Amino acid sequence: MKNTIAERILDFLKHFPPFDTLSAEELFAISKEVVVLHFEKEQYIFQQGNTLNDCFYVVKDGAIGIYNDKTLVDQCDEGDVFGLRALIRKDNYLLNAKAIEESIVYAISSKLLEKIIINNTEASQFLIASFATNTRNPYSEEDKGTLFAYETFTHKNNSDFTEIQSASFSKNPITCKSHTKIKDAALVMSQNKVGSIVITNNKQPVGIITDKDLRYKIATGLYNIIDEVESIMSTPVITFPPNITVAEAQIAMLKHEISHLCITKDGTVNSELIGILSEHDIIVIHGNNPSVLIKEIKHATTAIRLHEIREKAHHLLSNYISQHIPISFVTNIISAINEAITKRIIHLSIAEMSETQPTTFAWLALGSQGRKEQLLLTDQDNALVYEDAEHNAEVKAYFLKLAKAINDKLNTVGFEFCPAEMMGSNPKWCLSVSEWKKQFQDWIIHPDEDKIMLCNIFFDFDNVYGNHQLVDDMSESIFDAIDHYEIFLNFMAQNALKNPPPLSFFRNFLVEDSGEHKNQFDIKARAIMPLVDAARVLILSKNIKNITNTIDRYQKLANLEPQNKHLYETCINAFKILLHSRTQQGLKNNDSGRFIDLNHLSKADRLKLKSCFKPIKNIQELLLVRFNLSQFM
Amino acid sequence: MVFKRLKRKITNYPDFWLAYIDSFDAKKKASIENTRFVAFDTETTGFDRKKDRILSIGAVSFTGKSIEVNKSLELYLEQNIFKPETVQIHGLMKNGYEEKISELEAIKVFLNYIKDAVLIAHHANFDKTMVNQMLLRHGLGELKNDFIDTGVLFNKSKHIIYKESLKEKYSLDDLCKELNVPKVDRHTASGDALITAIVFLKILSRLDKRKHLEWGYLLSK
Numbered sequence: 107m108k109n110t111i112a113e114r115i116l117d118f119l120k121h122f123p124p125f126d127t128l129s130a131e132e133l134f135a136i137s138k139e140v141v142v143l144h145f146e147k148e149q150y151i152f153q154q155g156n157t158l159n160d161c162f163y164v165v166k167d168g169a170i171g172i173y174n175d176k177t178l179v180d181q182c183d184e185g186d187v188f189g190l191r192a193l194i195r196k197d198n199y200l201l202n203a204k205a206i207e208e209s210i211v212y213a214i215s216s217k218l219l220e221k222i223i224i225n226n227t228e229a230s231q232f233l234i235a236s237f238a239t240n241t242r243n244p245y246s247e248e249d250k251g252t253l254f255a256y257e258t259f260t261h262k263n264n265s266d267f268t269e270i271q272s273a274s275f276s277k278n279p280i281t282c283k284s285h286t287k288i289k290d291a292a293l294v295m296s297q298n299k300v301g302s303i304v305i306t307n308n309k310q311p312v313g314i315i316t317d318k319d320l321r322y323k324i325a326t327g328l329y330n331i332i333d334e335v336e337s338i339m340s341t342p343v344i345t346f347p348p349n350i351t352v353a354e355a356q357i358a359m360l361k362h363e364i365s366h367l368c369i370t371k372d373g374t375v376n377s378e379l380i381g382i383l384s385e386h387d388i389i390v391i392h393g394n395n396p397s398v399l400i401k402e403i404k405h406a407t408t409a410i411r412l413h414e415i416r417e418k419a420h421h422l423l424s425n426y427i428s429q430h431i432p433i434s435f436v437t438n439i440i441s442a443i444n445e446a447i448t449k450r451i452i453h454l455s456i457a458e459m460s461e462t463q464p465t466t467f468a469w470l471a472l473g474s475q476g477r478k479e480q481l482l483l484t485d486q487d488n489a490l491v492y493e494d495a496e497h498n499a500e501v502k503a504y505f506l507k508l509a510k511a512i513n514d515k516l517n518t519v520g521f522e523f524c525p526a527e528m529m530g531s532n533p534k535w536c537l538s539v540s541e542w543k544k545q546f547q548d549w550i551i552h553p554d555e556d557k558i559m560l561c562n563i564f565f566d567f568d569n570v571y572g573n574h575q576l577v578d579d580m581s582e583s584i585f586d587a588i589d590h591y592e593i594f595l596n597f598m599a600q601n602a603l604k605n606p607p608p609l610s611f612f613r614n615f616l617v618e619d620s621g622e623h624k625n626q627f628d629i630k631a632r633a634i635m636p637l638v639d640a641a642r643v644l645i646l647s648k649n650i651k652n653i654t655n656t657i658d659r660y661q662k663l664a665n666l667e668p669q670n671k672h673l674y675e676t677c678i679n680a681f682k683i684l685l686h687s688r689t690q691q692g693l694k695n696n697d698s699g700r701f702i703d704l705n706h707l708s709k710a711d712r713l714k715l716k717s718c719f720k721p722i723k724n725i726q727e728l729l730l731v732r733f734n735l736s737q738f739m
Numbered sequence: 740m741v742f743k744r745l746k747r748k749i750t751n752y753p754d755f756w757l758a759y760i761d762s763f764d765a766k767k768k769a770s771i772e773n774t775r776f777v778a779f780d781t782e783t784t785g786f787d788r789k790k791d792r793i794l795s796i797g798a799v800s801f802t803g804k805s806i807e808v809n810k811s812l813e814l815y816l817e818q819n820i821f822k823p824e825t826v827q828i829h830g831l832m833k834n835g836y837e838e839k840i841s842e843l844e845a846i847k848v849f850l851n852y853i854k855d856a857v858l859i860a861h862h863a864n865f866d867k868t869m870v871n872q873m874l875l876r877h878g879l880g881e882l883k884n885d886f887i888d889t890g891v892l893f894n895k896s897k898h899i900i901y902k903e904s905l906k907e908k909y910s911l912d913d914l915c916k917e918l919n920v921p922k923v924d925r926h927t928a929s930g931d932a933l934i935t936a937i938v939f940l941k942i943l944s945r946l947d948k949r950k951h952l953e954w955g956y957l958l959s960k
Contacts, residue, residue: 108837110929111799111811142806142933144940167921208919208944210937213805 112137115212118166122185124222132225141213142166145205152189152199161213162189168209173202181206193219275348275369275383281306282335284313289331292320302366302382305339309378311368313339318365340364347373348380353426355383356396357435360442396422396439403446407454409518412447416483416519419443423481424693433686434657441478445471445570447519448512452571455511464501467492468572469512472528476568477638477654479685482692482699486513486521487563490530491576494538506536528563539576543583550587553597561598562639565646566654581651588646595647599733602639605632607723626701629688633718637681640725643733656681673724680718687715756879759850763883768954775802776887777856778936779812780928781866784822788868792818793842796849796870797928799936800856806936812852813929815839843877853884857958861911861935863888885958889914889938892957896942914938 115137119125125133141161145151151170152159163170165182172180172188179201182188192199193216281304282291295303295317305313315335323329323338344358345368358367369381385397399415399422406412419440426436452469473487474480490509495501509530517523530536537545546564549557565584569577588594641659648666653659657678664674692699704712730736752760768774779798785791798812815837840848849870860866863886871881890909911931914920918941920934946952 108813108815109808109811110797110813110927111808111933114930115808138809140808142808142937144804144806144937144944146944208941 109138112140115140119164119212122164122187124187128222132222136214136218136222139215139218141215143211143213145170145209145211147205147208149205151203151205151211152192153202154199156199158192158196158198159189159213160193160217161215162187162193162219163203164212164214166210166212168211169206170209170211171204171206173204174200175202275350275367275381275387277381279304279368279379279382281379283307284334284336284339286335287332288315288320288324288329288335288338291315291335292324292331301386302384303335304343304368304379304382305335305341306379310376311343311345311370311379312375313341314343314366314368315339316366342375343368345370345373345375346383347371350383352388352395353431353435355388357438359385359388360396360400360439396443399443400446403443403450406450409451409454409515412450412515413519416443416447420483423689427686427690427693433682433689436689437479437481437685440481441475444475444480448516448570451512451515451519455508455515458511459504459508461504464497464504465493465495466573466576467505467508468574468576469530469570470567470577471570472567473563476566477656478568479638479656481685481689483520483522484698485524486516487524487528488513488516488530488570489528489535489564489567490537491542491580492536492538493573493576494540498538501538502533502536506531506533509536539579542580546580546584547587550584550594551591553594555601558597558601562601562642565642568654578651584646585649585651595643596733596735598639598643598646599729600735602636602643602729603726603735605636607636607719607726623701626703627715628700629684629691629702629715630698630700633715633722634681634684634688636722636726637677637684640729641677643729647732670728673721673728676721677725680721683714683718687711752879755847755850759854760880760883762854771952771954771957772803775800775854775856776859776936776939777853778859778932778939779853779866780860780931780935781869782928783869784818784820786865788872790820791822791869792816792820793845793869793873794818795837795928796845797930797932798849798852799929799932800852801936801940804940806933811929811932812849814845814848816842816845818842842873846873846877846879856884857887858882858884859887859889859935859939861889861914861931861938862908863891887939887957889935889942892939892942893917895956896945896951911935911938918942 112134116130116133119137120128120130120133125136128136143151143163145168151163154175165184165186165188167184170182170186170188171178172182180188188203189199280294280298280300280302282294284305284307286305291303295301302314302316304311305315313336315338319338319340324331329338344362344364346354346358348369348371350367350369355367359365365385367383368375368379369383370379371377388395388397396419399419402415403412406415423436423440426439448469448471456463468491470476470489470491471487472489474484475487490505492501492505513523513529513531523529528535549561553561567577567580638656641656641663644663645653645659648663650659650662653662660674660678660681664671664678667674687702688699690699691702702715707715777798777800779796781793781797782795783791783793793816795816796812796814799806799808800810800812801807817839858867867882867886874881889911893909893914909917911934915934915938918938920937920941943952946956951957
């Protein structure tokens with residue numbers, strides 16, 4: 107029997123998740139049973155406390171707002187699904203759904219929902235995930251409202267990915283009291299053949315002693331073996347709850363530079379100790395992990411070896427991304443690896459130099475590496491600063507040679523040479539500290555477009571290696587100069603607005619209209635850089651030194667300006683989503699991920715990207731007002 | 740003429756007709772929210788009430804504001820009359836792939852479907868006439884249902900001050916444009932029935948709730 111209406115409904119639904127994963131027959135069966143609903147503006151579909159309607163909803167035309175009391179928490183437009191939570195939980199509605207404009211909505215019965223769940227894993231994972239995240243604020247959460255978190259669910263049971271398994275820790279940890287003699291504690295450790303002992307009070311962990319403490323503090327004679335353990339223990343201990351994942355454990359160990367974590371009942375130091383998790387426990391779980399990689403880096407003697415290790419890190423990255431490990435943790439780990447590689451290369455390069463080093467220097471990572479936001483292998487951007495010395499020409503020659511060796515090795519590892527030659531081996535960017543100061547002054551006092559661009563790259567420097575004092579002097583000089591030429595910040599803010607929010611008047615993406623990437627979306631220039639640039643100019647205006655990471659910058663701004671806290675937080679989340687999208691894109695296409703072909707994005711991913719544009723617009727408006735740019739332009 | 744008079748005298752109507760008539764018996768006007776509406780549309784071989792025939796009937800029913808797709812109706816009729824020039828409008832070919840039933844069978848199904856519902860059609864007179872002609876051909880009476888014409892209703896719903904700008908006759912396309920209803924499947928009977936239903940609901944929501952949401956207003960010409 108022909109059913110034109112159902113066919114049309116099918117034609118509509120098949121473009122949207124989860125229906126796009128269903129077969130034509132399954133979808134036709136659903137389409138036949140749809141109930142078409144019409145709502146006037148301001149009319150409620152359901153209200154808080156209402157008993158369950160036996161269906162969930164798909165917006166056909168118009169827009170439905172999901173409200174917690176009167177606060178809009180999510181907006182559903184064409185193709186969006188809502189009303190799932192109550193249906194799955196089988197209880198009353200917790201939120202209001204109200205038509206923001208006149209709307210036509212398809213209602214799909216819960217019986218059909220069950221059929222979908224039973225027959226199609228992909229669709230059900232989507233529905234479960236969208237149910238789980240349905241109530242979140244679209245702009246404040248990384249996993250925006252309706253549609254995006256489902257991959258986390260798909261992978262949860264996949265044992266290939268060890269990072270999200272719960273880490274198995276040693277139960278029955280060896281403990282002693284704080285007044286135990288060091289010697290007695292060491293005896294207990296030896297008897298039990300363990301490398302650590304936890305000092306407890308009332309079963310709660312107060313400190314820890316490891317083999318390392320015995321080596322550094324006892325064997326060196328700093329303390330006596332009849333002293334009490336209290337005098338040498340590390341305290342407080344870092345604690346976690348028993349369900350800690352491998353990834354969390356690795357991150358915690360890297361972050362605190364420790365090798366043992368205490369597992370307590372509720373994860374705080376104020377509850378009972380139930381186990382201990384050592385670095386070794388994690389290495390046993392699998393070999394391809396950050397701490398092992400960092401160790402391997404430290405032992406590498408050639409750039410080729412480092413290249414192999416960087417490849418492993420790349421593999422690690424793609425695992426992390428597919429597992430939806432929070433992007434800020436991923437950037438921390440990859441930045442730590444990149445930094446370790448760079449440090450190692452500098453060590454190796456210094457060792458190769460035949461001449462003796464004339465004076466101290468520092469190696470600076472610039473741009474995305476300087477901001478510690480580099481996930482994919484991109485061009486290298488770096489610079490070198492050395493202490494002022496009498497025979498500048500000779501000194502410079504030495505450091506140019508050293509920088510050349512470093513740049514070559516970085517290239518071997520996979521960080522390609524910068525086409526614009528922004529590298530330490532370029533005589534323009536291998537300068538003494540006073541030359542740098544002069545350079546910065548010139549940029550700040552006589553800004554033009556090119557110089558602002560250089561500031562954008564060079565002001566995000568991170569001291570990877572060498573004499574910190576030199577780098578501090580450089581930062582200092584930047585702020586001194588800005589203090590005297592405040593108009594510079596206006597130029598910089600103006601420059602931060604050169605890429606407007608990437609949505610056209612009709613809420614379409616702005617895409618490149620010519621060139622190699624025609625009709626592709628430039629996620630770097632149109633979405634990521636506006637956020638990075640805004641954070642930079644705001645943090646400079648606050649005189650904050652040494653914070654280069656964009657997320658950290660917004661965090662700091664949120665602390666400094668509680669009245670704008672919400673805006674800065676939305677910027678952080680948007681930035682995370684964009685970074686994640688770019689990395690995902692880059693991994694997929696094996697490139698820098700900069701250009702995105704919108705036709706290949708799912709509706710869900712498109713919405714996710716779009717949700718990032720509002721914060722961009724808001725932060726640019728803030729710049730416009732704060733730096734009086736309307737009269738400036 | 741003789742032939743026609745004979746037909747009128749038939750007293751032993753078939754059961755399905757009697758059942759249809761019976762559905763009106765206990766009729767008291769229900770409130771608008773509780774009334775069953777059927778929006779329908781016909782595709783025909785042309786506009787001549789005597790010579791042309793119904794090729795397809797599409798209908799959707801709703802009570803309140805829920806249009807249940809699984810309770811929609813889509814009929815294709817066997818007809819000996821075929822006009823190639825109208826194929827481009829309705830897309831129904833003489834030997835198309837749609838499963839076809841006889842006119843009498845279609846009448847049975849249609850009457851059983853509409854029962855005593857209030858019928859809604861765009862330019863209702865035409866559809867009403869075509870259906871009545873079909874009923875008469877089979878010796879049955881005319882439709883007894885109340886009718887609402889979306890074209891007429893739209894005209895009425897416009898405030899008096901806009902009256903001058905009103906068109907004499909609004910096509911369904913005009914209404915779709917005015918009321919922002921997406922046009923999919925224009926010129927299939929079912930598609931037009933669904934669009935007519937949505938157009939009706941949209942006009943309803945624009946009416947003055949206190950003055951006009953009552954039967955006298957909706958049904959009057």
